[in-house]
Amino acid sequence: MGVEEKGMQMLKEFREFAMKGNVVDLAVGVIIGAAFGGIVTSLVGDVIMPLIGAVTGGLDFSNYFTGLSKSVTATNLADAKKQGAVLAWGSFLTLTINFIIVAFVLFLVIRAMNTLKRKEEAAPAAPPKPSREVELLTEIRDLLKKS
Numbered sequence: 599m600g601v602e603e604k605g606m607q608m609l610k611e612f613r614e615f616a617m618k619g620n621v622v623d624l625a626v627g628v629i630i631g632a633a634f635g636g637i638v639t640s641l642v643g644d645v646i647m648p649l650i651g652a653v654t655g656g657l658d659f660s661n662y663f664t665g666l667s668k669s670v671t672a673t674n675l676a677d678a679k680k681q682g683a684v685l686a687w688g689s690f691l692t693l694t695i696n697f698i699i700v701a702f703v704l705f706l707v708i709r710a711m712n713t714l715k716r717k718e719e720a721a722p723a724a725p726p727k728p729s730r731e732v733e734l735l736t737e738i739r740d741l742l743k744k745s
Contacts, residue, residue: 638703642696662688 672678
């Protein structure tokens with residue numbers, strides 16, 4: 599088997615792999631997840647953190663940091679990072695809140711799906727329509743009863 603044949607075989611295997619339903623579903627999930635991540639980031643940064651700041655008197659977690667060297671004298675995180683090593687615990691706190699929101703939203707979605715699934719399982723299904731043979735046998739039985 600030549601190099602060209604091996605390459606064609608590998609290309610064929612890759613195409614089969616990429617066209618499997620699970621891979622396509624995973625790709626769609628990753629794309630939707632990335633978009634959802636942007637929404638959650640905006641929700642945390644533009645809605646929740648300003649509300650927390652308003653309640654706590656202007657508290658802004660994104661600029662909370664601890665300088666790890668004496669050369670760090672800046673009062674905002676961007677300038678402090680230029681001066682030396684900093685422990686940006688405010689950013690970490692923001693990301694932690696972001697994660698909790700995502701986890702909670704996913705919990706609510708999965709909970710709603712499970713509730714709907716339970717309702718579907720609990721709903722009595724209509725009895726299946728009898729087959730043609732059963733219908734004929736029932737008619738024969740009924741005719742025999744009449745005679």
